[in-house]
Amino acid sequence: SLAYDAPGRAVVAWADRASGNFEVYVRRWNGVAWEELGGSGNGGGVSRTPLSSRHPSVAIDASGQPVVIWEDGSGGNSEILGRRWNGAVWVDAGATGGGISGTPGASTHPHLSAGPGGTVLLAVWTDLSDPQGDLEVYGKLLVNGAWREAGAASARFGGISNNASSSSHAC
Numbered sequence: 418s419l420a421y422d423a424p425g426r427a428v429v430a431w432a433d434r435a436s437g438n439f440e441v442y443v444r445r446w447n448g449v450a451w452e453e454l455g456g457s458g459n460g461g462g463v464s465r466t467p468l469s470s471r472h473p474s475v476a477i478d479a480s481g482q483p484v485v486i487w488e489d490g491s492g493g494n495s496e497i498l499g500r501r502w503n504g505a506v507w508v509d510a511g512a513t514g515g516g517i518s519g520t521p522g523a524s525t526h527p528h529l530s531a532g533p534g535g536t537v538l539l540a541v542w543t544d545l546s547d548p549q550g551d552l553e554v555y556g557k558l559l560v561n562g563a564w565r566e567a568g569a570a571s572a573r574f575g576g577i578s579n580n581a582s583s584s585s586h587a588c
Contacts, residue, residue, distance in 0.1 A: 418474045420483065420531070428483045430473035436461050439469040441487045443502075454483070454502050463500050463507055466491040470498070476531040476538055484510055484559070486517060486527045486540050495523040497542050510559065511540075517557055517564050518572065522546030524555070528588040539567060543585040547575055552583040 418430045427446040432439045442462035444451040457463045464470035468491040475485045478501065486499035496516040500507045511517035518524035522545035529540050538559040547553045555576035557564040566572050570579075578584035 418485075418529075420475045420477050422477045422483070423481050428475055428477065430463075430475040430483075430485050430487075432471045432473055432487070435459075438467075439471050440464045440466070441470045441473040441485060443473075443475065443483060443485055445483070455506050457502075457507065464489065464498070464512075466498075472526055474527050474529040474540075476529040477535050478531065478538060478559075479535040480504075481535070484529060484538060486511070486529045488525050488527055488542075489516065494521070495525050496520075497524045497527045497540060499529075499540070510562070511564050518542060518544065518555065520544055520546040520555070520573070526586050540564070541577065541587040543587070544572075544576060546573070549575075549581070551581070552585045553580075554578040554584045554587040556587075 430443045440462040441464040443457040470489045473487040482502045484501045489498045497518040498516040499511040501510040525543045527542040541556040544555040553576040555572045558567045
């Protein structure tokens with residue numbers, strides 16, 4: 418996944434299993450070299466979870482810092498987790514508890530997008546929590562450091578897509 422901050426520096430997030438299981442890593446181009454942000458490019462990267470962390474997506478928030486979300490299988494049920502770079506360290510942005518998704522079904526294939534100036538961040542993902550058993554597209558907004566539904570039932574029941582067949586891979 419790729420995003421550009423206000424000075425035009427590329428920020429790249431990816432998953433690989435150099436540490437033994439898939440983890441999410443981030444590096445930023447400083448104009449001369451790719452730099453790590455708080456150990457984000459080695460070891461356990463940004464995710465640092467006991468099981469597979471995959472499908473990262475990165476966006477730049479209003480403070481000009483990267484926010485990364487990913488699919489994580491550590492809790493036995495795939496959830497969408499996230500962290501935000503505060504300029505000094507990576508901080509929780511939905512990486513604890515039920516994460517961003519927090520649904521009873523598997524949450525997969527996340528995508529994070531920033532509105533103008535990064536003032537609004539929207540996370541969307543494919544979810545298997547629909548009462549009918551269909552895959553649906555769910556989503557939440559990051560507002561003042563907290564994830565909340567984007568309108569009525571965007572992250573439960575039928576989600577954003579809310580149709581009679583399966584929907585997936587919103588990006």
